[in-house]
Amino acid sequence: MNRALREAFHREYMTFFEQAERTRRWNVFTDIPWDDLPASATDEQLSQCAETFCGVEMFLPDYLKAHLDLVGGNYGQAWFAANWGYEEAKHSLALREYLHRSGQRTETQLFDYADQVLSRTWHRPYDEGRQMVIYGAIQELTTFVIYHKQRRLAAGAGAHVLAEIYRLIGRDEMAHTRFYQRMTGLHLDADRDGTLRDLAHVLRTFRMPAEDVLPDYEARVAVMRTAGIDAGVFLREVVLPSLGALGLTRHDLPGPRERPAVDTLIRPGSAAT
Numbered sequence: 188m189n190r191a192l193r194e195a196f197h198r199e200y201m202t203f204f205e206q207a208e209r210t211r212r213w214n215v216f217t218d219i220p221w222d223d224l225p226a227s228a229t230d231e232q233l234s235q236c237a238e239t240f241c242g243v244e245m246f247l248p249d250y251l252k253a254h255l256d257l258v259g260g261n262y263g264q265a266w267f268a269a270n271w272g273y274e275e276a277k278h279s280l281a282l283r284e285y286l287h288r289s290g291q292r293t294e295t296q297l298f299d300y301a302d303q304v305l306s307r308t309w310h311r312p313y314d315e316g317r318q319m320v321i322y323g324a325i326q327e328l329t330t331f332v333i334y335h336k337q338r339r340l341a342a343g344a345g346a347h348v349l350a351e352i353y354r355l356i357g358r359d360e361m362a363h364t365r366f367y368q369r370m371t372g373l374h375l376d377a378d379r380d381g382t383l384r385d386l387a388h389v390l391r392t393f394r395m396p397a398e399d400v401l402p403d404y405e406a407r408v409a410v411m412r413t414a415g416i417d418a419g420v421f422l423r424e425v426v427l428p429s430l431g432a433l434g435l436t437r438h439d440l441p442g443p444r445e446r447p448a449v450d451t452l453i454r455p456g457s458a459a460t
């Protein structure tokens with residue numbers, strides 16, 4: 188990557204980090220209304236989703252390794268990865284604390300679950316740094332959409348504490364989305380044709396992380412359908428807004444003229460991070 192692009196990434200990181208420090212920091216112990224748990228409803232379906240998302244977020248060491256392996260000497264991207272890792276670390280922790288403090292899972296169950304998750308390995312889906320940046324933009328927005336739906340479901344069920352957790356986490360995911368979109372935009376400015384090729388490739392092959400490696404994933408799929416992410420939602424709420432944020436339409440993508448293969452982009456019930 189050339190120096191001009193590295194410097195542009197650094198400037199984007201500084202903007203991201205300043206906004207995070209000034210407006211977005213939250214504390215697992217003091218910003219979640221834990222004292223309201225007795226008056227907050229519980230729902231096994233919502234809890235099973237929370238446990239699944241908690242598990243997907245637990246692959247953080249693998250996600251971080253994938254980031255750091257690809258950033259090389261790129262200061263802005265490396266520091267983003269470190270900061271991103273801190274923010275993501277709170278996501279699984281908040282969901283884990285919720286499951287425990289609300290009495291829906293015991294410490295033993297949660298330790299068993301962590302052992303199961305961490306005994307497996309997630310491998311990055313692309314070997315090119317630019318493709319991973321694009322993947323990040325799509326994955327973070329998909330995650331935001333999933334958490335936004337969970338938040339609405341939780342609020343509707345009277346699970347207000349869980350809804351607040353999804354609000355806090357979702358705000359982080361949207362910030363991550365915007366950062367990756369800006370990075371993708373810088374790649375477009377530097378090499379439009381190559382970036383469009385990569386964008387088309389990632390959209391054709393995208394899968395949410397950990398879909399295949401999460402323990403008992405197939406058994407969770409039925410419950411996870413409440414996440415409401417099918418091919419149509421993915422196209423409407425993830426693909427088209429992502430292209431729009433980059434000033435693109437589907438017609439800008441190279442390759443077959445037909446729309447991205449959304450039927451295979453994501454399986455209903457895919458998970459989040």
Ligand SMILES: [Fe+2]
Pocket residue numbers: 275327330359360363460
């Ligand atoms: Fe994220």
Ligand SMILES: [Fe+2]
Pocket residue numbers: 244275278356360460
């Ligand atoms: Fe996350």
